[in-house]
Structure formats: C-alpha cells, structure tokens
Amino acid sequence: MEPEPGETSAPRDGPAYYAVGAHTRLRDVRAILHPPYTAWHLSYVVIGSLLASKVNWSTLAAAVVAFFLAVGVAAHALDELRGRPLGTQLPKNLLITCAALGLSGAIAIGILGVLRLGPWFAVFIGLGVILVLGYNLELFGGRLHTDLGFALAWGAFPILTAAYAQDQTIAASTILLACSATFLSAAQRSLSNQARKIRRRAVSVEGRIVYADGTVERLSRSYLLVPVERALRALSWAIIVLAASLLLLRLGY
Template identity: 45%
Template sequence: MTFTYLLRYVDDPVATLRELARVLRPGGRLAALEFGIPRGPLYPLWLLHTRVGLPLLGRLFSARWSAVGAFLGPSIERFYRDHPQREIEGYWRDAGLCDVRSRHMSFGGAIVMTGTKGGVAEGPRAAEGSPRAGAWGYRRVERVSATPPSSGAAFYALRPGGWRDYWTLLHPPYTAWHLSYVVMGAAIAPYPDPRLVVGALLAFFLAVGIAAHSFDELQGRPLGTRIPSGILVVLGALALVGALALGLAATAIVGPAYLLFVVLGAALVLFYAFEVPLVHSDLGFALAWGGFPVLATAFAVGAAPVPSALVAFAASLVSLAQRRLSTPVRRIRRRAATVSGEIRYRDGAREPIEPRTIIASPEAALRLLWLAMVALAVGALLARWSGG
C-alpha cells in the first residue's frame, strides 16, 4: 500500500497511520512519499525556491496557482515543526509497523518511508503443513528488541514546548564545557584583563550557545523543539551579530591582528550551521570548539604562544573525546528504531542489550566531564587573579 503527501493534510497523523496499518494484511508493506527539508548549505536555496520561486512560477498561470506555490513551503516547515521526522517514524512503529526506514532523496527535498506490518515474515507463504504457519500461510517471526529511550534527544533535554525548548536549545552542559576552554585560554596569561575575559565569554556564548545551536536546530530539528523557524533564524542572526560586535570591540583593544580570530570564529559558526563536513567531522569539531576558543582568548589576553598551543592541543583532545562519547548516544536517542540482542558471558550468563544500558556509561562520563572541565577552568583563572 502506498500514499503520497497525506499526513500533512490530516488532523491526526497518528490515527491515520493506525487505520492504514489496520487494513494492511500481516506482512504487508506500507510506503509513503512526502516532501522534506534539505539540510546544510542547500537549506537557503530551498527557502528561496519555496518562498520565491514557486509563487512566481505559479503567477505565470494564475493568482490561484501563485497562492498554491506560496502555501507549500510554510506548510512543509509547519508540519515538521509539529511532527519532527524522528517522531513520525515513531508514529509508524506505534501503529504496529516494524522495520521502519526513511530515505532522503533529491538532496533532502523528498523523503520515502517504508514499513512492514509486524507479527509475520514477509515473502512467500510458508509451506503447507508447517507447524509454524498461520491461517493465511505466513510464518510468524518472534522479534526480541527494545525501543530506544523516549526521555529526549539528550540527557539535558526537557519536554518539548514553551520555555523548555529554549533551555534545550542552549545545550547547557556542552555550552558550559565549551566556555571552559575560553576560561582556560585566559588563565594562561599572567594576569588576564577581566574586561577581555568577560567579553570573550559573552561572545562565545552568543556565537556557539545561541547562534550555532539555533541554526543547527533548523536542520531537521535534531532536538525536537517547537520553536518557530523564523524565531530560530532571528535568534541565530542577532546572536552572531552580537558576537561579532564584541569581537570588533576586542580588536580595538588588542589590535588589528585579532580581527583574524573574529572572522574565523564567525566562519566556524556558519560552517557548523550549514553542516560543512570540515567542521562536522570529529577532528573539525575538536579544533573548532576545543582548540580555537583557547587560542582566541589566549591571544587576546597576551598569553605566551607555546603554552597557548599546548593548552589548545589538550582542549582539542578533550573535545574529541567528548565527540567520541556523545556521537553513539545521539544516534541511539535520535535515530534508532529498535535495539536488540544480548551479551553471552563465558559462564553461561546472559544480559539483554537495551538502549539505556548502552548509553548509561558514556552519558555518565559526559555528565562528570563537563562539570570537571568547568571547575578546572574556573579554578585556574581564580588562581591567576588571586596571584596564586
């Protein structure tokens, strides 16, 4: 059974999918085609296409077709704001469909989804007389699996809606962790200027904590927030402008050479927002969010080059470790449909593999590490200021 562009036009997508699954025979497959929203650098082009191109193209035929063209883009964004793709996949599973898969096509402008009605195997009918064949001749399949945790896209994520979305958007532990590198860079200097330290903290908070995270949330809603896209764009733009203004103010104090750090910092935010592979790789992430804030702040406060480079190298390694710990956790929380299997020990004991057991250890390490990094950085800076 197939359907196209259906769920955007019904009041209750969950009930609609349940009804579709109900009339599907056991073992039957359901497939759907829907518009998607491209991610990365193609997103601005998609906005231009849906907000300007389609209405103008429709205008060539009639005012009504122009209205249809103007309706489509906002309709798609509104649908995915209310029903993020990962939640839609959950709707399919809740309707009794298994092996749910999503395939992004046309550079992300379209999404094809498929699923199979659970309880029986696909394919030809089971041989007659088989003790496991059902009344319709299909062989039953027992599935041992666990559904990934539904506690949010991250351990710090709150329930979607209202002010809680803005808290989640900030990635508070990771933003604080990132700002600890700014403090470390300041602590390298014999007596860092408090004005420059506070300015650097505020600039990096605006650039990373707000701008980068706002732009990133536009790319498929990885955190599942319900903040309107327009507000995310405004938040990101204003925060980036504020960070640039603070960077220019620091340049007036430090000297024109600091302008290089200001420009590079703005570029890193935009590269991250549009998912440029250079920054979204493990190494790129480590250098951009670990090493760069150390070097930028150390240069501003006049720290010696060699200690600055060593601390930046250490910060990059710690940031890389953070990435290695958080990536598998994100995959399970945000993308996994089911997790199945077990661990068999040599003494014969067995332990089921469940989502929570997989993510428990790395998340516990991440919770401890961000607190440790913040405490270490603040302690080092206070020691400098106290003359210790």
C-alpha cells in the same frame, strides 16, 4: 516490572539527556542552549584567558559573552534549523533571529577587541564566523562538519582566541593546551555521536552478552546509553570545575 540487567537509571525519552519531558517553551530553549556543552566550551575560554601572566578581567568577561553568543546561541540555533535534531517547536523565524543577533553580537564584541588589541585579532573574528557558519550550515561541502572540525572549532579555537586576547601572542604552552582541548572535544564528539544515534534514531535494541562465567546480560537501549551519558556528564563537570578552580587560584583563593 523489574528492569533487565543494565536497565537501571533508564533514560527518559528525549533527543538529549538535558532535553527530556513534555514540550514546553522552557524545555525547548534549554535544549537549544545545550547547557552542559555550552558551559564546557565557555570553560575553555576561561582557561585560555587564565594562561596570561596578568589577566585582564574585562577582556575575559567579553570573551565569555562573545563565545556564548556565537556558540551557545547562534551556532545552536543554526543547527536546529537544519532538520530540527532536537525536535523543538520554536518558530523558524525565532531561530533565525537568535542566530543573527547572536552572531552579530559576537562580531560586535570582536570588533571592539580589534580596536583595542590590534588588527591581527581580526583574524580570529573572521575565523570564528567561518567556523560557526561553515560547521553548522555545512558549507564548503561539509568539510568543516566533521569530528576533527568540531574538535578544533569548539576545543582549540576558544583556547587560542582567549589566550591571544590577553597577551596578543600564542605561547608554546597555549598550543599544548589547545591540543588538550582538541582531544577532549574529540572525546565529547565521539560519545555524543553515540548518544544521539541511540536517542534519535534507534527503534529497538536486541541481543545479549555472554560472559566467561556464564553470566548473561541482555542488551537494551539503557545499557548502551547510560554509561555514555554518564561519561558526558562527568567530562562536562570536570572541565567546568577545572576552570572554576583555576579562576579561584588567580583570584587568590
């Protein structure tokens, strides 16, 4: 059967475009890690680190590992514990263990950072713990679990933390870059909200669009979902490639 207009590149079933197909342990682990979004936010860590006049590469590497453990592992495991939004079949105890180990590992790296960078860096560690637990467990009445909370926690915070870890200061340029990351993460949140709603909650889509020239397009699940997910893919790759290009620049390539 030929697809309706707008039905090309129809999405396969799954709670996210990177979590489709039959349930397997590998598929569930990949889904939990949210690869494009995790790489997106780790790119903020790299970009924030590269603002330094002289980059400490071991500090950059430690920051990337810490944020991967805190966000890529702990935060996403905690999120899956609340209602299984990704529909994984990973055992509850495994998710709890991953969350505990991921956050503990990030805190341990942070403590080492405090010993080297000074006591003010502990503020970033404490705030990071509050953001991970408060956002993903919807503590404080869910006040952090908002679009703005997401944009600040997963956009501005990595930039500010990574930059401070390098120079022990926050310059005006760093604040502007953090604002830019906040806007980008807000765009991500808006698009991903729409994609999740269609993939996870929509039962059917009905209706049509009639254009001025008389052309008619039928609304469909793919018509609504494909451009949103294409934009999410493009944005994630744009940030990743930007971080890689800045990294190569600092390395002299």
